[in-house]
Amino acid sequence: MTDLIVKSAVKDQLADQNVSADFYDALDSEVRNLLTDAARRAGANERKTVQPRDL
Numbered sequence: 001m002t003d004l005i006v007k008s009a010v011k012d013q014l015a016d017q018n019v020s021a022d023f024y025d026a027l028d029s030e031v032r033n034l035l036t037d038a039a040r041r042a043g044a045n046e047r048k049t050v051q052p053r054d055l
Contacts, residue, residue, distance in 0.1 A: 003024070003028055004028050004031045004032060004035070005024060005027055005028050005031060007024055010023075010024065010027065034055065035050075037054075038050045038054035038055055039054075041054040042054050
């Protein structure tokens with residue numbers, strides 16, 4: 001499975017915090033779920049284009 005997040009970008013965003021190694025897997029899972037839900041909403045509205053409103 002491909003990672004959806006960029007670890008260095010996460011580290012940059014959380015520069016003042018320590019980030020545990022397993023945080024990245026959990027974040028990747030959350031992003032994957034968010035994308036799946038957005039695609040489902042777009043499909044439910046008979047669209048193939050995922051839009052910001054699907055989030």
